[in-house]
Amino acid sequence: MATTQPIKKKKIKVPQVVNGVPTEVEIEVDDVAGPTWGANDKHRLLNTRIPRSDGPAKTTGTAIYTFDVRLPDMQYGRFVVSKHARANIKSIDTSAAEKIPGVTAVVPFAKSVRYEGEPIVAIAAKTREAANDAVRAVVVEYEPQPFVVVAEDSMKPGAPQIFPPSNRRQVQGNADEVAAAFKDCDAVIDVEYRTKIMHHACLETHGVVVDYRGGDTATVYASTQGTFTVPGDASKAMGLKQSDVTCIVQHMGGGFGSKFGMGIAGLWGCKLSKQLGVPVKMMLTRRDEFLTGGNGPGSIQKMKAGATKDGTLVACHSIIHGLAGVGRANIAGQPYQYKATTFFREQTPVNTNEDASVAMRAPGFPQASFAIESLMDELAEKIGMDPVQFRIKNVTNESHKRQLLRGAEAIGWANRPAKAGSTPGHLKRGFGCGIGAWGGGGGPKCIVNLVIGRDGTVTAESGSQDLGTGTRTYVRAIVAEELGLGMNDVLEKIGSSKFGDANASGGSTTAASLAPAVKDAAFNARVALAKLVAPLLGAQPDAVTFENGKVLGNGKSLDWKQACMTVPAAGLSVQGQWQPGLSGNGAHGASFAEVEVDVETGHIRVVKMCHVQDGGLILNRLATESQINGGMIQSLGMALFEERVMDRRLGVMLNPNFGEYKLPGCLEMPELIPIIDDGDTREAVIGIAEPANIPGVGAVANAVYNACGVRVRDLPITPDKILNGLYPAKA
Amino acid sequence: MQSNGEPKPQGPITGVSRRSFLKSVGATALAADALATTAAPAADAPAAAAADPDGIVRGETSIQLTINGQARTVTVEPRTTLLSALRDRLEPALTGPKLVCDAGTCGACTVILDGKTAYACSLLAIDLPGRQITTVEGLGTPDKLSPVQAAFCEKDAMMCGFCTSGFVTSVTSLLRANPDPTPEQIREGCKGNFCRCGTFPHIFAAATAAAETIKKTGVKA
Numbered sequence: 001m002a003t004t005q006p007i008k009k010k011k012i013k014v015p016q017v018v019n020g021v022p023t024e025v026e027i028e029v030d031d032v033a034g035p036t037w038g039a040n041d042k043h044r045l046l047n048t049r050i051p052r053s054d055g056p057a058k059t060t061g062t063a064i065y066t067f068d069v070r071l072p073d074m075q076y077g078r079f080v081v082s083k084h085a086r087a088n089i090k091s092i093d094t095s096a097a098e099k100i101p102g103v104t105a106v107v108p109f110a111k112s113v114r115y116e117g118e119p120i121v122a123i124a125a126k127t128r129e130a131a132n133d134a135v136r137a138v139v140v141e142y143e144p145q146p147f148v149v150v151a152e153d154s155m156k157p158g159a160p161q162i163f164p165p166s167n168r169r170q171v172q173g174n175a176d177e178v179a180a181a182f183k184d185c186d187a188v189i190d191v192e193y194r195t196k197i198m199h200h201a202c203l204e205t206h207g208v209v210v211d212y213r214g215g216d217t218a219t220v221y222a223s224t225q226g227t228f229t230v231p232g233d234a235s236k237a238m239g240l241k242q243s244d245v246t247c248i249v250q251h252m253g254g255g256f257g258s259k260f261g262m263g264i265a266g267l268w269g270c271k272l273s274k275q276l277g278v279p280v281k282m283m284l285t286r287r288d289e290f291l292t293g294g295n296g297p298g299s300i301q302k303m304k305a306g307a308t309k310d311g312t313l314v315a316c317h318s319i320i321h322g323l324a325g326v327g328r329a330n331i332a333g334q335p336y337q338y339k340a341t342t343f344f345r346e347q348t349p350v351n352t353n354e355d356a357s358v359a360m361r362a363p364g365f366p367q368a369s370f371a372i373e374s375l376m377d378e379l380a381e382k383i384g385m386d387p388v389q390f391r392i393k394n395v396t397n398e399s400h401k402r403q404l405l406r407g408a409e410a411i412g413w414a415n416r417p418a419k420a421g422s423t424p425g426h427l428k429r430g431f432g433c434g435i436g437a438w439g440g441g442g443g444p445k446c447i448v449n450l451v452i453g454r455d456g457t458v459t460a461e462s463g464s465q466d467l468g469t470g471t472r473t474y475v476r477a478i479v480a481e482e483l484g485l486g487m488n489d490v491l492e493k494i495g496s497s498k499f500g501d502a503n504a505s506g507g508s509t510t511a512a513s514l515a516p517a518v519k520d521a522a523f524n525a526r527v528a529l530a531k532l533v534a535p536l537l538g539a540q541p542d543a544v545t546f547e548n549g550k551v552l553g554n555g556k557s558l559d560w561k562q563a564c565m566t567v568p569a570a571g572l573s574v575q576g577q578w579q580p581g582l583s584g585n586g587a588h589g590a591s592f593a594e595v596e597v598d599v600e601t602g603h604i605r606v607v608k609m610c611h612v613q614d615g616g617l618i619l620n621r622l623a624t625e626s627q628i629n630g631g632m633i634q635s636l637g638m639a640l641f642e643e644r645v646m647d648r649r650l651g652v653m654l655n656p657n658f659g660e661y662k663l664p665g666c667l668e669m670p671e672l673i674p675i676i677d678d679g680d681t682r683e684a685v686i687g688i689a690e691p692a693n694i695p696g697v698g699a700v701a702n703a704v705y706n707a708c709g710v711r712v713r714d715l716p717i718t719p720d721k722i723l724n725g726l727y728p729a730k731a
Numbered sequence: 732m733q734s735n736g737e738p739k740p741q742g743p744i745t746g747v748s749r750r751s752f753l754k755s756v757g758a759t760a761l762a763a764d765a766l767a768t769t770a771a772p773a774a775d776a777p778a779a780a781a782a783d784p785d786g787i788v789r790g791e792t793s794i795q796l797t798i799n800g801q802a803r804t805v806t807v808e809p810r811t812t813l814l815s816a817l818r819d820r821l822e823p824a825l826t827g828p829k830l831v832c833d834a835g836t837c838g839a840c841t842v843i844l845d846g847k848t849a850y851a852c853s854l855l856a857i858d859l860p861g862r863q864i865t866t867v868e869g870l871g872t873p874d875k876l877s878p879v880q881a882a883f884c885e886k887d888a889m890m891c892g893f894c895t896s897g898f899v900t901s902v903t904s905l906l907r908a909n910p911d912p913t914p915e916q917i918r919e920g921c922k923g924n925f926c927r928c929g930t931f932p933h934i935f936a937a938a939t940a941a942a943e944t945i946k947k948t949g950v951k952a
């Protein structure tokens with residue numbers, strides 16, 4: 001009698017990302033053998049340098065982003081936004097705006113505002129110009145309320161309360177034990193580090209084009225990190241069934257954690273399109289993007305740590321405040337990637353009348369990394385130990401040791417002045433380093449549909465989105481490699497909620513979630529096609545192989561198109577799902593920087609940076625190097641340039657534009673050396689976008705100190721802070 | 732009247748030309764009373780090339796621009812930027828140049844105007860009849876990439892791609908003027924553009940590679 005063996009199950013941990021912030025959950029999966037990637041150095045396409053498949057579209061201006069969508073009769077939406085940091089709205093006079101020719105909708109919706117830039121009125125008009133006129137013509141009468149826009153002010157007793165009082169203090173560790181441990185330390189550092197609220201500065205602002213001309217169905221083109229985060233809310237806003245709303249994300253101009261869901265621009269795009277019966281483009285202006293498009297939290301981190309002369313980090317006490325605006329902010333716990341014999345940490349968010357902080361590339365990690373890496377350097381100097389050796393002694397993960405040594409060699413660590421500020425002359429060189437780690441990893445969500453047509457076309461479909469990370473390219477490469485085809489023989493279709501389900505791109509989990517599903521689909525397609533072709537070759541199906549556009553078996557060969565004649569008229573259609581054995585988690589890296597500080601002007605030039613990053617199976621080395629470069633460059637911006645500047649008296653942001661919110665540009669670019677750590681031989685996909693962004697800021701800060709002897713603990717490190725450190729005012 | 736925090740009022744609304752408005756009230760009063768004087772022909776009224784005896788254009792007007800070597804007719808207001816004319820008004824649109832900062836700081840809207848790069852967000856379309864305007868679409872197509880476009884693909888000089896059109900255009904203009912630039916000259920040539928994803932090193936590498944291709948093949952940048 002045939003008995004069905006119950007499928008064995010196993011429990012595994014996978015990341016679960018909510019609004020870009022990852023946590024871990026345990027799930028149960030089938031314990032069966034599926035496809036495997038094979039050795040990392042044995043791939044034909046994967047782990048090589050593959051030009052991205054959408055390169056020709058992006059370099060010729062023919063890639064259509066949400067901001068580029070233009071439909072017949074489309075109108076332009078805009079918001080009137082608050083000019084006050086906190087106010088009740090007494091009245092809104094829309095009459096002048098409504099009289100402007102071409103203006104079709106002026107809809108007030110807010111009764112109070114909690115920050116400058118909070119939307120108050122939604123507007124639609126037939127031309128961009130008329131929409132702008134209408135914004136200026138709306139008259140809002142405010143009743144200003146007490147506000148606070150600076151964290152220090154907000155922490156004072158009697159400061160205006162933004163939310164009802166509640167205890168949001170999180171505590172870990174034993175403060176008494178830590179205090180006692182300091183007695184045994186040979187060196188103790190007790191300081192405060194600060195990082196500023198930063199902006200994602202996505203070049204494509206938040207927004208949508210909503211195409212709802214009545215009837216049962218609507219299409220929402222959205223600049224979002226999650227194709228499937230849009231249809232639910234959009235259908236509610238338009239009173240439609242969720243299945244009748246399609247979200248399209250063909251190309252996407254940057255997210256960095258700020259673009260989950262459709263946001264307020266999406267909500268009003270939907271409402272206005274429904275009201276007017278025409279398509280509406282609702283993209284934030286650059287100024288509104290700065291004021292209401294989200295931001296990355298700042299931090300105040302009071303740290304006290306001690307070490308013994310042998311280089312052991314003994315105790316670490318940290319009191320951490322995330323600067324969250326009207327949102328939440330989580331800063332990674334200290335001592336981050338280092339083991340301290342004993343630690344205590346306390347975390348409390350500080351709210352101000354500013355837009356809510358949201359996830360931003362490795363949420364809360366670059367901030368924590370800057371503080372602990374600076375602190376590690378300060379301790380290393382005090383006990384007279386080389387900073388690389390001090391780190392190697394205290395890291396929690398073995399990979400970091402390998403990466404620190406590799407990076408030290410690449411940057412020329414041997415040239416580091418042993419004493420800070422000791423280079424002769426006024427241009428002083430210095431070196432610094434830092435380490436970072438991130439969970440990444442994949443989980444079950446993605447469904448990939450793959451169709452092989454009778455004409456030999458191969459199409460892989462997934463609703464997932466490409467933020468510029470190279471999703472399209474690796475989807476194509478995985479399928480091409482499995483089926484023995486070239487990159488141009490496969491077509492990927494992504495970015496539509498009509499395709500297979502996919503997770504939103506947060507926590508560096510996209511590749512590790514999607515790539516296994518693509519591999520599974522391609523594997524299933526190969527097995528299914530082999531079965532169909534085997535009789536033609538006179539071979540057993542499992543002896544059929546696919547190479548160089550040919551299908552081989554029993555000493556015979558068919559070219560790809562001949563083989564595909566065996567598939568049904570509707571095509572050979574298979575599905576793939578995430579398989580646990582194909583993704584891993586835990587990515588580690590180390591950054592190094594060499595800088596030059598002019599001690600006459602305070603000017604800082606980063607000469608060279610390198611970043612060593614592991615990531616298991618690298619799907620595309622070229623795109624991975626791009627990502628590592630991008631991580632270093634964003635670290636450079638955080639270290640030296642970027643800060644949201646607030647006027648504490650008026651409650652307004654002083655630099656909501658790219659003229660004054662300084663991003664790193666061509667002239668600030670150091671030599672950049674991205675290094676993929678092939679010492680990591682895990683045959684599994686692990687996302688690396690966020691980890692590459694973590695340790696660079698500490699590396700730059702430490703290099704600045706090593707160059708000129710000024711320890712700046714308050715980012716960004718600007719020339720005035722260097723000069724104040726070098727030549728302090730006399731009391 | 733309150734300005735709702737708009738940072739840089741563009742001056743006139745429909746029906747009042749930029750210049751007549753500036754002459755009549757002076758730049759400092761721009762924010763305040765502009766709208767009170769509104770008594771305008773409809774913004775969506777048929778294009779009336781209403782040049783007054785004083786030569787000032789009011790309302791929407793139809794103009795002819797030379798874009799990528801073709802004569803293109805487009806209806807604009809006097810204050811319509813070249814960028815908005817290309818993206819929002821031209822049929823069919825040219826959306827290669829991107830709207831990012833709208834303030835002449837980022838370079839994503841870069842076009843080539845009579846052989847030199849210019850920010851399309853900072854030019855008025857109405858000033859440009861008779862000028863040669865080249866957008867990224869005029870440099871090559873996906874099937875026939877220009878040497879610069881091909882080099883950007885080969886070197887992976889893009890991630891999200893929103894700045895890419897502008898960089899391709901700037902590098903092209905640079906190589907037309909200077910076919911053999913030094914690394915410093917490449918940085919100078921691109922300094923009016925920026926990228927948030929962090930593709931700069933690959934952009935510099937692409938510019939160098941494109942210069943080599945052009946030298947070898949003699950193909951125009």
